[in-house]
Amino acid sequence: MQPVLEIKNLRKSFGAELVIDDLSLAVPVHTATVLIGASGSGKSTLLRCINLLETIDDGAILLDGVEISDPEIDPDEVRRKLGMVFQSFNLFPHMTVRDNIALSPIKVHQKSKEESFEISNQLLKRFDLLDKAEQYPDRLSGGQQQRVAIIRSLAVNPRLLLLDEVTSALDPVLVNEVLSIVRDLKSDGMTMVLATHEMGFATQVADQVCYLESGTIIERGTPNEVIGNPSNPKTKDFIKRVHQAGRL
Secondary structure (H helix, E strand, C coil): CCCCEEEEEEEEEECCEEEEEEEEEEECCCCEEEEECCCCCCHHHHHHHHCCCCCCCEEEEEECCEECCCCCCCHHHHHCCEEEECCCCCCCCCCCHHHHHHHHHHHCCCCCHHHHHHHHHHHHHHCCCHHHCCCCHHHCCHHHHHHHHHHHHHCCCCCEEEEECCCCCCCHHHHHHHHHHHHHHHHHCCCEEEECCCHHHHHHHCCEEEEEECCEEEEEECHHHHHHCCCCHHHHHHHHHHHHCCCC
């Protein structure tokens, strides 16, 4: 079966700094691929390249077999099929929770306001946030804001969901309420690529784990292989350091 996402020999530099180096990756439908690695290993840049927020220097990115990294491709058309959730929520502070969620269906997918509000309400109800629909983001906890950001990405029914360290800005007490949504999406068969430092969570949701160092996938496999019993010395050292930091 054709992968939803396929990356071939991707290279990306910022000036003289090579950030992604000859990276290849395939993400089958209804699977979760988790990217792990130290800060600066290229995880976030890779996600931004997939979402066409960064132009690539070489290689190709394909979505459902179509090369979306082709310069002739309209990035906005591609992003209609993608959901992206950032570390910092990126909710519009002057808009209510419902309006934040409904914005993309209205503006990007030309749905009516009524239909978009109904989509928003259904998603908020599903994730136990319907009572926050008329609140503004600054009235919510960090965990609630990040959950709303995830719900907003779901409102466009994405073919692929990208999540970039969605718990890194949260108090540890709030982390699990965000991860619970991702677990639910995994159960639903959402195709996802996630960057995370939460190894225990990665073990729960990942179909494949990729350990990145210096923009290259050093080791890939199941969670049991990469996190539970890594074979590469660099991966072993990283997992050991994460374990000592209490993230495993």
